[in-house]
Amino acid sequence: MVDTRFSMSVQIMMSLAYHGDELMNSDQLAKTLKTNATFVRKLVSRLVEAGIVQSFRGKAGGIKLAKSPQDISLKDIYLAATCEKTLINCHKKPINKACPISGCIEDVIGEIVVGIEETTKKYLLNKKLDQLMKKVQHK
Amino acid sequence: MVDTRFSMSVQIMMSLAYHGDELMNSDQLAKTLKTNATFVRKLVSRLVEAGIVQSFRGKAGGIKLAKSPQDISLKDIYLAATCEKTLINCHKKPINKACPISGCIEDVIGEIVVGIEETTKKYLLNKKLDQLMKKVQHK
Numbered sequence: 001m002v003d004t005r006f007s008m009s010v011q012i013m014m015s016l017a018y019h020g021d022e023l024m025n026s027d028q029l030a031k032t033l034k035t036n037a038t039f040v041r042k043l044v045s046r047l048v049e050a051g052i053v054q055s056f057r058g059k060a061g062g063i064k065l066a067k068s069p070q071d072i073s074l075k076d077i078y079l080a081a082t083c084e085k086t087l088i089n090c091h092k093k094p095i096n097k098a099c100p101i102s103g104c105i106e107d108v109i110g111e112i113v114v115g116i117e118e119t120t121k122k123y124l125l126n127k128k129l130d131q132l133m134k135k136v137q138h139k
Numbered sequence: 140m141v142d143t144r145f146s147m148s149v150q151i152m153m154s155l156a157y158h159g160d161e162l163m164n165s166d167q168l169a170k171t172l173k174t175n176a177t178f179v180r181k182l183v184s185r186l187v188e189a190g191i192v193q194s195f196r197g198k199a200g201g202i203k204l205a206k207s208p209q210d211i212s213l214k215d216i217y218l219a220a221t222c223e224k225t226l227i228n229c230h231k232k233p234i235n236k237a238c239p240i241s242g243c244i245e246d247v248i249g250e251i252v253v254g255i256e257e258t259t260k261k262y263l264l265n266k267k268l269d270q271l272m273k274k275v276q277h278k
Contacts, residue, residue, distance in 0.1 A: 112213065
């Protein structure tokens with residue numbers, strides 16, 4: 001199942017969009033998210049791997065968006081954050097061989113899982129990071 | 140988050156569809172699902188409340204589908220099984236008042252949650268129980 005890593009990753013991406021070309025580091029993000037820096041670094045490393053966050057090493061290093069917010073979709077963030085976990089899963093009860101339904105339930109649910117993921121990703125592809133930024137009240 | 144109650148409810152509905160007008164009871168379903176009858180009864184009572192399963196009391200009582208399988212959608216089962224739980228949730232970290240992103244993240248994720256639920260329900264509405272039954276190998 002998809003846990004709260006998606007919403008936390010969205011928050012990180014929005015924070016980076018807010019800061020523009022100004023580099024941020026994991027401690028700053030951890031403060032914003034009220035969580036620990038190690039967890040933030042894990043989330044960030046996935047966003048970097050996905051090519052939507054850029055990381056600069058060294059003393060003056062930090063991270064920023066790798067693309068402009070209108071070119072980053074929520075699907076990009078979803079794929080990075082969920083690591084192929086799905087929104088719905090089949091239960092893991094052992095198969096009852098005497099029951100024809102039990103024998104095919106994994107297959108049946110598997111198809112529904114694929115359908116839900118495809119539909120969700122299509123929806124998220126059309127939502128861009130810059131649209132979310134309209135909700136931010138600038139100081 | 141939506142747990143495995145959805146897939147278990149789908150399995151119950153498929154078992155009832157397989158048995159047609161022949162009444163089933165929670166013990167039979169619990170055997171099929173390799174789980175306990177109390178848990179099955181909880182799932183069943185939601186399906187009854189949703190109007191897609193019919194319950195008959197008494198010694199010769201039991202349950203069966205309340206409608207024909209082509210008139211039962213996966214959305215009906217989803218709504219009954221999930222009890223308004225959503226596929227994605229916002230993290231519950233406290234708001235950092237100094238951060239404008241932290242202040243609006245619940246609102247931002249809330250909109251995405253609504254979008255994903257609507258898209259998913261639309262997808263599930265078009266999938267009917269009789270379609271799933273085509274996967275069942277009849278003995």
